[in-house]
Amino acid sequence: MDMLNPNWFLKARLKTRQLLLLIALDDFRNIHRAADELHMTQPAASKQLKDLEEMLDVRLFERLPRGMEPTIYGETMIRHARMALTSLSLAHDDIVALKAGMAGQVEVGVIMAPAMALLPRAIARIKEQAPLLRIGVQLEQSNVLMGKLQHGTLDFMIGRILEKQDSTGLIYEELTEEPACAVVRPGHPLLERTDLALADICSLPWILPPPGSVLRHRFDMMFRREGLAPPVNVVDSTALLFVTALLQQTDALHVLPRDVAEYYASLNVLKLLPIDLPCKMDAFGIIRQQDRILSPGADMLLNAVRAAASELY
Incomplete structure (x- = not known):
C-alpha cells in the first residue's frame, strides 16, 4: 500500500x-x-x-x-x-x-450609507439560508452605535471609529471609503449641464448637514481649497424625509453619501448632479468587541456582510 x-x-x-x-x-x-x-x-x-x-x-x-x-x-x-x-x-x-443560530437572533447597528445597499443585500442572502433568524437593525450615527456596542446591546456595527473615541478592545475591519455627491429634485435645470464646476454651485441654495458635523466641515473646506466662499443660503438638516420633501418644492441642492444618493435616485426621488465633488467621508467598516464571541446567527450575518462588501465595493 x-x-x-x-x-x-x-x-x-x-x-x-x-x-x-x-x-x-x-x-x-x-x-x-x-x-x-x-x-x-x-x-x-x-x-x-x-x-x-x-x-x-x-x-x-x-x-x-x-x-x-x-x-x-x-x-x-x-x-x-x-x-x-x-x-x-x-x-x-x-x-x-x-x-x-438559524432560529436565533442578531442585533446589528449601521450608519446611513451601508444601510442603503450593503446591509439589505447581506440580510436578503441570510434570510434565504435562515428564514427564522430574527435580525434587529438600528440605524444611527457612529457615536451612538459605538455606545450601544460597548454596552453589549449590539452584536456588531457597520460604521466609523471617530478620532476622539476610545477604540481599545475593538476589532475594526475596513470595508470602503464613502464618496459624497450633490443631489437635486428630478427635472432640476442644472441636470442639463455637462460643464458644472464648484464655482457654479457655491452661491446656490443648499440643504446641508449642520455645522460641526464631519461632512459639513469637509464640504465647506472643498470650496475654500478652490478659493471660493462656502454656500451661505443654507438650511441645516440631516432628516432625509424632510430634506427630500423640501428638495421637491425648491431648486436647492443637497449633499449625500453616494450609496444613499443612488438608492434615492433608483426610486426617482432625487437625481445626482453631474459633477464630481472632491469631498469624502472617512472610510467605514465592521466594528465588534474583541472579547465577545459571536453567536452562530451573528457570525452568519457578519460573513454575509463581508461577501456583499466584496461584491459592491
Whole structure:
C-alpha cells in the first residue's frame, strides 16, 4: 500500500471503531477491558487491531505478560486517533450551534450609507439560508452605535471609529471609503449641464448637514481649497424625509453619501448632479468587541456582510 497517499485511510477502509479501540487500549492497556468498554468480543477486538497493524505494516502494541504497551508507532497513532475523534465531536457541536443560530437572533447597528445597499443585500442572502433568524437593525450615527456596542446591546456595527473615541478592545475591519455627491429634485435645470464646476454651485441654495458635523466641515473646506466662499443660503438638516420633501418644492441642492444618493435616485426621488465633488467621508467598516464571541446567527450575518462588501465595493 502506498503510505504517501494523503487519503491512505480511505483505501485502507480505516474504521472509527479501530480509532476507538486504540484509545481504549491506551486507557486500559488490556485487550479484554478495552473490548468490554466497546461492547465487542475479545477475538473481534484482536482482529481489528491486527488488521490495523497489517495495514500500517508496524506493531502498534507490545504484548506483555500483564497487558499491552504502545510502541512508538502506537503512540503516534493513538495521538492522531484522539485528535480525529475530538474534531468529529466538535463538528457535531458546530452543527447543533448552527441549527440554533438559524432560529436565533442578531442585533446589528449601521450608519446611513451601508444601510442603503450593503446591509439589505447581506440580510436578503441570510434570510434565504435562515428564514427564522430574527435580525434587529438600528440605524444611527457612529457615536451612538459605538455606545450601544460597548454596552453589549449590539452584536456588531457597520460604521466609523471617530478620532476622539476610545477604540481599545475593538476589532475594526475596513470595508470602503464613502464618496459624497450633490443631489437635486428630478427635472432640476442644472441636470442639463455637462460643464458644472464648484464655482457654479457655491452661491446656490443648499440643504446641508449642520455645522460641526464631519461632512459639513469637509464640504465647506472643498470650496475654500478652490478659493471660493462656502454656500451661505443654507438650511441645516440631516432628516432625509424632510430634506427630500423640501428638495421637491425648491431648486436647492443637497449633499449625500453616494450609496444613499443612488438608492434615492433608483426610486426617482432625487437625481445626482453631474459633477464630481472632491469631498469624502472617512472610510467605514465592521466594528465588534474583541472579547465577545459571536453567536452562530451573528457570525452568519457578519460573513454575509463581508461577501456583499466584496461584491459592491
